[in-house]
Amino acid sequence: xGDDLTATxxxxxxxxxxxxxxxxxxxxxxxxxxxxEGHLLIEDVPGVGKTMLAKAxxxxxxxxxxxxxxTPDLLPSDITGVSIWDQQRRDFEFKPGAIFxxxxxxxxxxxxxxxxxxxxxxxxxxxxxxxxxxTYELPSPFMVVATQNPVEMEGTYPLPEAQRxxxxxxxxxxxxxxxxxxxxxxxxGGVNPLDDLQPVAHAHDILKLVEAVRNVHVAESVRRxxxxxxxxxxxxxDLRLGASPxxxxxxxxxxxxxxxxxxxxxALPDDVxxxxxxxxxxxxxxxxxxxxxxxxxxxxxxEILQGTPVPTVAGxxxxxAVGGGYGRQQFRRP
Numbered sequence: 001x002g003d004d005l006t007a008t009x010x011x012x013x014x015x016x017x018x019x020x021x022x023x024x025x026x027x028x029x030x031x032x033x034x035x036x037e038g039h040l041l042i043e044d045v046p047g048v049g050k051t052m053l054a055k056a057x058x059x060x061x062x063x064x065x066x067x068x069x070x071t072p073d074l075l076p077s078d079i080t081g082v083s084i085w086d087q088q089r090r091d092f093e094f095k096p097g098a099i100f101x102x103x104x105x106x107x108x109x110x111x112x113x114x115x116x117x118x119x120x121x122x123x124x125x126x127x128x129x130x131x132x133x134x135t136y137e138l139p140s141p142f143m144v145v146a147t148q149n150p151v152e153m154e155g156t157y158p159l160p161e162a163q164r165x166x167x168x169x170x171x172x173x174x175x176x177x178x179x180x181x182x183x184x185x186x187x188x189g190g191v192n193p194l195d196d197l198q199p200v201a202h203a204h205d206i207l208k209l210v211e212a213v214r215n216v217h218v219a220e221s222v223r224r225x226x227x228x229x230x231x232x233x234x235x236x237x238d239l240r241l242g243a244s245p246x247x248x249x250x251x252x253x254x255x256x257x258x259x260x261x262x263x264x265x266x267a268l269p270d271d272v273x274x275x276x277x278x279x280x281x282x283x284x285x286x287x288x289x290x291x292x293x294x295x296x297x298x299x300x301x302x303e304i305l306q307g308t309p310v311p312t313v314a315g316x317x318x319x320x321a322v323g324g325g326y327g328r329q330q331f332r333r334p
Contacts, residue, residue, distance in 0.1 A: 005209050006263055009035075011200040015060040019193045020053050020173075022180025028261070029171050029278055030057055030145075034206065035213045035257035038168025038250060039124055039144040041109075041159075041282065048173045050147040051107055055194055057145065058103040061206060062199035064139065066101035070112035076119035080129045081136075094131060099123050102139045102203055106146035110156045117163055120144070124166040141206045161241065161285070168250045169275070170282035209260070216256040217266040221311035226251045226272050232304045233284055238295050241285035251279045269310050277301045 009031060016027045030053065033040045042050040058065040068079060081097035098104065099120070109117065123129055127138045146167070148159070164170075176184060187193055226248055234242030255271035277298050284297040 005205070005212055006261075008201050008205050009209065009261060012057075012060045015197060015200045016053070016056045019056040019197065020049055021183050021187070022176045023049075023053075023173055026053065026171055026173050029169060029275075032254055032257045032261060032275070033168050034141070034143055035209050035260060036168060036250070036253040037141070037143075037210055038253065039146070039166065041164070041167040041170040042145065042147045042173065043150055043170055043282075044172045044174065046149050048175060050173060051105065052194070053173065054105045054107075054145040054147065056197060058105060059194060059197045060199060061103065061201050061203065063102035063141070063203035063206070065103045065105070066098040067105040067107060068098045069107050070109050070116070072111060072113060074112045074116050076116050079116065079119045080123070081131060083132050092132070094134070094136065096136070097129075099129060100136075100138060102141055102143070104142075104144045106144055108148055109146040110148040110159055112157065114157055114160070117157065117159065121163065121166065124163075141203060141210060161283070164282050165244055165246055167282065168254060169278040171278055213253075213257045213260045216259050216264070218252060218256060219266070222255070222267055222269055222272060223252065225269050225308070225311050226255070228308050229272065229276055229304060230280070232308060233280060233300070236300055236304065238286055238290035238300050239284050239297075240287045241283075243280050243283045247280055247283050251275060254279055273305060273310070276305055 013024075013027055013031060016030070017024060020027055030040055034057070042053060044050055055067075068074075077097065079097045079099050081095050081100065083092040083094050085091075086093040106120075123138060123142075124144060127140070127142050129136050129138065144167075148156075175181075230243045230245075230248045230251065233239055236242070251272060252267075254275045255267040258271040258275060259265070259267040280301050281297040284300065286295055286297055286300070290300075
């Protein structure tokens, strides 16, 4: 990836981190998903900055942005759009819904009914919307950043497996450190930092970056490593549902994006390792016995990382400990 494109992502990263203090690994994962043409699910307790992260990312890029507040009475047509009869033209006219934007923020996605949630499926996977037999392409780049609160169960509809599988990665922001929270009081105490946030990149810059990521080389041994990790989730005794082939594809795309963010034109096993938990864990369903033993999907993925042989890429030295990933350890720059 060229120096000018790398500088573009550095500007976006710095812009988002000016709002989200003390969480560089979360910001990095968000940018990785953006460059990998995926969608991000932010799941955490209320008040830790889920919507703030989504808005900061959206405002840092000069592109169209729409926010959808998911509620129980939200209709599918509110998201996708609707055809309305035009009396003058004597024909139906399509009125686009909120999904027709380059960055879509879905706030509290699990508060909408399953019927409304399902309206997102086609757009998340195929980047298009079909209304009354007519297909409409969504703009490019296109990214959905959805948030949900896992602890508020009243009035919520948990995302089904098919919907979670369409999100490339899930991230939890977590509580800030004491120093970061003190800094937040100084910055956010009087003004909203989003008000002063200006775009530092254009949509066409992101499209160039996406094209550069597609050209990142992935050796056969690294591809095999990703396949082995995903296959291990399908036979693990603590899981009743393993990761899908879509998960393998998402893991490979994210590894390419991570390599590009590090200024490399090739992906390493380190990239796959660092992303495995964020990409795979939200797609897995532990068995009843595993849940009784308080075994989480994240712990199972870490165990699989420990037990899967890491390939050696010719001429390259592994730079991450096994199991290191976003939220626990940063990439080592070459």
